[in-house]
Amino acid sequence: MTTKSRPTSAAWTPMLVLLLLAALAVEEGLRLLLTVDPAAQADMAGWYVLALGLVLAVTTLYAERPGRAVSTSEESEEEGVVRPATPRRDMVLCLAFFAGYAVLLGTAGHVVAGCASVLGYLRFVSRYPWVRAIAYTAAVNAVLVTLFELSGVVLPTGLLGF
Amino acid sequence: MGFSQLMAGFGEVFRPEVLLLAFLGCLAGTMVGILPGLGPVSAVAILFPLTTYLGPAAAIVVLAAIYYGAMYGGSTSAILLKIPGEVSSLPAAIEGYPMTRRGRGGTALAIAAGASFVAGIVGTVGIVLVGPSLAGFALEFGPPEMLGLVLFSLTAIAGLSSGSVVRGIGMAAAGMLVASVGLDLTSSQQRMTFGSLQLMQGLDIVPVMIGLFGIAEVLRVLERGTVDARAGRVGGFLPTRDELRRSAGAAGRGTVTGFVLGLVPGMLPSTTTFLSYASERRRAERKGNSRFGDGAVEGIGGPEAANNATAMSGFVPLFSLGIPTGPTMALIMAALMVYGVVPGPTMFTSNSDITAAVIASFFVANVILLVLNLPLAPVWARVARVPYGLLGPIILVCCGVGAYTARNSVFDVFVCLLSGIAGWAMSKRGLPVAPFVMGFILGPMLELSLRQSVAISPVSMLRSPIFLFFLAAALISVALAYRMHRRRQVPADANA
Amino acid sequence: MRRAAFALVACLTLGACSGTAESAADYPSRAIDYVVPFAAGGSTDIAARAAADALSGELDVPVNVINKPGADQIIGTDSVRTADPDGYTLLADGAGSSSIQGLLPYVPYPWDDRTFVARFAQGPHVYVVGGDSPYRDFDAVVAAAREDPERFTVGWIGGSSTSDFATLQFLASSGIDAGKVRRVPFRSSGEVMRAVAAGDIDFGAGGASSAFSLAGTGKLRAVAVTGDTPVDELPDTPTTTSLGHPELDMRYWVGVSAPPGLPGDITGKLADAVAAIAEQDDVVARLRAVGLEPAVLTGEDLRTAIGREKDRFTTLSDQVGVAG
Numbered sequence: 013m014t015t016k017s018r019p020t021s022a023a024w025t026p027m028l029v030l031l032l033l034a035a036l037a038v039e040e041g042l043r044l045l046l047t048v049d050p051a052a053q054a055d056m057a058g059w060y061v062l063a064l065g066l067v068l069a070v071t072t073l074y075a076e077r078p079g080r081a082v083s084t085s086e087e088s089e090e091e092g093v094v095r096p097a098t099p100r101r102d103m104v105l106c107l108a109f110f111a112g113y114a115v116l117l118g119t120a121g122h123v124v125a126g127c128a129s130v131l132g133y134l135r136f137v138s139r140y141p142w143v144r145a146i147a148y149t150a151a152v153n154a155v156l157v158t159l160f161e162l163s164g165v166v167l168p169t170g171l172l173g174f
Numbered sequence: 175m176g177f178s179q180l181m182a183g184f185g186e187v188f189r190p191e192v193l194l195l196a197f198l199g200c201l202a203g204t205m206v207g208i209l210p211g212l213g214p215v216s217a218v219a220i221l222f223p224l225t226t227y228l229g230p231a232a233a234i235v236v237l238a239a240i241y242y243g244a245m246y247g248g249s250t251s252a253i254l255l256k257i258p259g260e261v262s263s264l265p266a267a268i269e270g271y272p273m274t275r276r277g278r279g280g281t282a283l284a285i286a287a288g289a290s291f292v293a294g295i296v297g298t299v300g301i302v303l304v305g306p307s308l309a310g311f312a313l314e315f316g317p318p319e320m321l322g323l324v325l326f327s328l329t330a331i332a333g334l335s336s337g338s339v340v341r342g343i344g345m346a347a348a349g350m351l352v353a354s355v356g357l358d359l360t361s362s363q364q365r366m367t368f369g370s371l372q373l374m375q376g377l378d379i380v381p382v383m384i385g386l387f388g389i390a391e392v393l394r395v396l397e398r399g400t401v402d403a404r405a406g407r408v409g410g411f412l413p414t415r416d417e418l419r420r421s422a423g424a425a426g427r428g429t430v431t432g433f434v435l436g437l438v439p440g441m442l443p444s445t446t447t448f449l450s451y452a453s454e455r456r457r458a459e460r461k462g463n464s465r466f467g468d469g470a471v472e473g474i475g476g477p478e479a480a481n482n483a484t485a486m487s488g489f490v491p492l493f494s495l496g497i498p499t500g501p502t503m504a505l506i507m508a509a510l511m512v513y514g515v516v517p518g519p520t521m522f523t524s525n526s527d528i529t530a531a532v533i534a535s536f537f538v539a540n541v542i543l544l545v546l547n548l549p550l551a552p553v554w555a556r557v558a559r560v561p562y563g564l565l566g567p568i569i570l571v572c573c574g575v576g577a578y579t580a581r582n583s584v585f586d587v588f589v590c591l592l593s594g595i596a597g598w599a600m601s602k603r604g605l606p607v608a609p610f611v612m613g614f615i616l617g618p619m620l621e622l623s624l625r626q627s628v629a630i631s632p633v634s635m636l637r638s639p640i641f642l643f644f645l646a647a648a649l650i651s652v653a654l655a656y657r658m659h660r661r662r663q664v665p666a667d668a669n670a
Numbered sequence: 671m672r673r674a675a676f677a678l679v680a681c682l683t684l685g686a687c688s689g690t691a692e693s694a695a696d697y698p699s700r701a702i703d704y705v706v707p708f709a710a711g712g713s714t715d716i717a718a719r720a721a722a723d724a725l726s727g728e729l730d731v732p733v734n735v736i737n738k739p740g741a742d743q744i745i746g747t748d749s750v751r752t753a754d755p756d757g758y759t760l761l762a763d764g765a766g767s768s769s770i771q772g773l774l775p776y777v778p779y780p781w782d783d784r785t786f787v788a789r790f791a792q793g794p795h796v797y798v799v800g801g802d803s804p805y806r807d808f809d810a811v812v813a814a815a816r817e818d819p820e821r822f823t824v825g826w827i828g829g830s831s832t833s834d835f836a837t838l839q840f841l842a843s844s845g846i847d848a849g850k851v852r853r854v855p856f857r858s859s860g861e862v863m864r865a866v867a868a869g870d871i872d873f874g875a876g877g878a879s880s881a882f883s884l885a886g887t888g889k890l891r892a893v894a895v896t897g898d899t900p901v902d903e904l905p906d907t908p909t910t911t912s913l914g915h916p917e918l919d920m921r922y923w924v925g926v927s928a929p930p931g932l933p934g935d936i937t938g939k940l941a942d943a944v945a946a947i948a949e950q951d952d953v954v955a956r957l958r959a960v961g962l963e964p965a966v967l968t969g970e971d972l973r974t975a976i977g978r979e980k981d982r983f984t985t986l987s988d989q990v991g992v993a994g
Contacts, residue, residue: 025599026599026600026603026605029599030344030348033348033351033352034351036366037351037354037366040365040366044363044365054358054361054363056360056361056624056625056628057358057360057361057363057365060354060621060624061351061354061365061366064347064350064351064354064617065351067343067344067347068344068347068348068351071340071341071343071344071347072344074340075338075340075341075344076341076344095398095399096396096397096398096399099396099397099398102396102397103393103396103397103598106392106393106396106566106570107393107591107594107595109567109570110389110570110573110574110591110594111588111591113570113571113574113587114574114584114587114588114590114591117574117578117584117587118584122575125574126571129567129570129571129574130567130568130570130571133566133567133570134563134564134567137396137563137566137567138561138563138564138566138567139563140563148564152564152567152568152571156568156571156572156575159205159206159209160575162202165220165575165579166582166703166734166736167575167578167579168584169701219710219737222710222711312864313864313867313868313889314868315868316865316868316869316870317854317865317870356740356741357741357742357776357828359828359855359857360826360828360853360855362742362774362776362828362829362830364776371741371744371745371748371778372745374740374741374744374745374776375739375740375741375744375745376740376741439861439864494887495864495867495883495884495887495889496882496883496884496886496887497860497864497883497884498860501709501711504711504860505710505711507711508710508711508712508715508716511716511879511882511959511960513959516882516883516886516903517883518882518883518884518886518887581737581738581739581740581745582736582737582738583738583740583745622855622856622857625855626854626855626856626865626870629823629852629853629854629855630823630852630854630870630871
């Protein structure tokens with residue numbers, strides 16, 4: 013939807029990201045070829061990324077130009093699809109809760125991380141009322157934590173000891 | 175190994191406690207595998223410590239049961255939620271999920287279970303009959319041969335991409351580049367790490383893949399909405415006669431190629447499933463009635479069979495030579511070594527009682543899994559009816575756990591997050607993800623076998639007929655893909 | 671804030687808090703994490719799991735093995751190094767995560783920045799040639815390598831493993847220029863063994879257990895094990911000492927280390943526990959199964975021994991002109 017209304021910046025992004033990756037590869041390849049002591053046998057390591065970077069650059073320039081690339085994601089409207097009202101906001105929040113999970117996992121432990129991100133998602137992305145969100149959070153985490161315990165998955169416990 | 179020994183092995187397995195262990199292993203594997211984001215390799219690694227308390231035969235029985243169980247479970251979450259826990263269940267996600275959306279998820283599950291079962295049983299018989307005589311195959315495959323096979327696999331899979339061949343090659347190169355992040359194995363030089371300690375350990379395929387598919391799928395659903403749960407009927411699980419015929423043929427082909435390629439060290443189920451998927455797709459396109467990408471049953475049956483057959487044939491080099499073909503086999507080898515059982519020719523002589531019991535247990539595990547999964551297919555299919563608002567956060571947490579447990583690293587959870595954004599952007603743009611994943615897996619193998627071949631002798635490749643054969647096959651495959659793409663151009667543009 | 675409070679309430683329904691502060695006399699009162707800086711399944715991993723099971727019985731708390739592989743063991747080592755020095759985060763230490771790191775230019779911390787608690791096992795390396803190769807024994811390989819080093823191919827695992835230093839030691843003691851032989855890269859000693867057995871390369875070295883399977887098939891010939899103790903699983907293989915090369919004594923070890931600043935009484939308690947389990951029959955059996963022998967060393971002796979090991983690696987690496 014945004015690709016159609018604002019074609020310029022969004023259409024260039026994939027090409028630019030891929031070209032950036034290619035440029036980094038070429039830089040790393042040249043660095044290994046030119047600056048590393050020959051005794052370290054790093055020349056092959058350099059040639060490898062250099063070649064890949066060039067292949068990526070050429071194919072990207074050929075196939076990903078905005079005018080040429082065919083975006084296949086625009087699907088026809090399907091029967092029974094419920095269109096979300098605020099997709100951008102929901103997606104950003106979803107990513108934020110996942111990032112929060114990652115941060116909390118390493119600091120507060122997996123139970124806190126799981127509870128916080130599931131609750132946040134249920135309340136603010138799925139928009140359940142508080143009571144239902146909390147009830148679902150407790151149930152979901154109880155099941156998941158039990159499953160992980162039973163199957164011997166060792167997850168970080170954090171300061172609280174669980 | 176004689177017939178009487180094998181029968182004795184069955185006698186060993188049909189004791190209640192061993193059957194119970196096999197059943198529990200299957201169940202545990204299925205449970206872990208069905209969690210979105212967790213697949214067979216993770217399941218075996220997670221559950222491996224538990225098995226070190228059992229005896230050698232029981233440990234292998236349980237590990238194998240977990241492995242197969244997780245493959246069944248992994249296919250289940252791939253088909254129902256489009257979230258594969260392992261690269262090997264990617265084809266099931268690509269072809270099975272459209273079926274789920276049409277209310278035929280139960281059928282897709284049944285086809286996957288049936289194909290896996292057939293491959294598992296044929297594989298078991300294969301181990302017994304041809305195992306010892308084919309074991310030497312693992313030694314025939316030196317670096318030049320491996321290089322040829324990897325080149326062929328890459329071209330076969332890159333040519334498969336839905337967009338264009340050039341795009342497929344580009345994405346494969348991108349995958350290979352991303353996989354090259356970290357310490358270079360040979361020279362210990364840092365590549366693409368830019369001084370970061372975390373990047374020095376490189377990127378693991380598991381969190382990358384979970385992000386590209388799992389997180390990206392959640393994002394796509396949030397963006398586009400889901401089919402209303404009540405609109406799609408779960409339906410029965412019996413395939414139609416036509417579906418049965420098409421998937422059975424594909425399963426048969428997948429079994430054979432999966433088994434033979436699985437004898438080669440380094441040939442993981444993830445590669446053989448994709449080769450099977452590529453060949454089935456090409457076959458269907460040649461006939462001109464391809465439904466690939468929109469729920470083709472051949473795309474489920476073939477790869478699922480190849481997956482299980484490869485898992486089976488990996489035991490041949492392990493048992494006869496002590497050569498593990500991949501990380502899962504390395505774990506199983508470790509479990510044996512802990513008990514002082516050294517995998518090798520003695521597995522078929524002085525330790526043949528263990529081997530017979532283990533092989534019998536493969537048979538039993540496959541039967542248990544079929545019995546467990548066929549009736550459960552309609553039950554599992556109901557998972558698709560859980561509102562996505564509730565399913566979303568569960569998937570998210572499972573993806574986080576799956577990403578973390580791959581290397582016990584919080585960094586990998588962030589990798590998973592970034593891969594999720596990348597996966598969403600790629601599908602938005604129509605960039606093919608499959609060649610990226612295969613580049614990620616095959617890239618390091620390509621580089622290693624290339625550098626080994628050159629280090630042994632720069633001309634070693636030219637002296638290897640197997641390498642030359644694969645090189646020719648790779649060139650033919652590129653040419654075919656190009657021609658097929660041109661022929662497809664006109665109708666493809668019409669409905670792209 | 672409100673959300674965080676809710677989350678906390680929800681979590682408290684699932685489990686009770688356990689105590690956090692304690693005195694050394696109570697140690698250990700909760701589960702210990704034992705970090706293995708390798709992927710599951712290798713011989714260090716198996717030894718660490720055997721030790722973890724036994725330690726769990728000895729100390730009466732769970733001991734969880736956690737694999738943190740990658741980046742030449744730097745990730746796993748660093749995660750322990752930066753953990754709280756309370757004895758609940760331990761490292762399955764070895765040469766690859768200590769002395770060898772002293773040689774690597776990209777290790778971002780001082781290589782010995784930790785509390786070495788105890789070593790409990792060590793094992794020899796094995797030198798192998800192909801079963802169909804023309805070299806029948808140790809001296810034949812040496813002669814061939816001396817004659818034409820530029821055509822001599824050896825297995826190489828990135829230069830940061832004891833197996834590679836066993837190879838370097840072999841080359842140095844035979845007077846072969848390691849810069850001239852062809853080093854063929856592999857990911858693990860298991861893959862080196864496969865390549866040697868297949869005749870892809872001439873010579874390889876690895877931890878003794880990596881050769882058990884293929885040596886049994888006759889496709890791989892183990893020409894010597896390092897040190898002076900024969901290995902049961904390789905019955906026909908002479909030791910380097912019996913061959914007249916006692917200087918070829920490269921061994922790998924597995925031990926327990928902790929973050930720097932671990933209190934002395936906890937260190938002592940842990941070291942005693944490790945020393946005790948190394949004598950238990952089932953631990954010894956599990957160690958032997960992967961080619962290791964119990965070999966306890968603790969305290970300053972251990973630190974000195976590892977320091978000496980590092981100096982030897984440095985000398986070897988300089989001598990042959992191989993960069994890390």
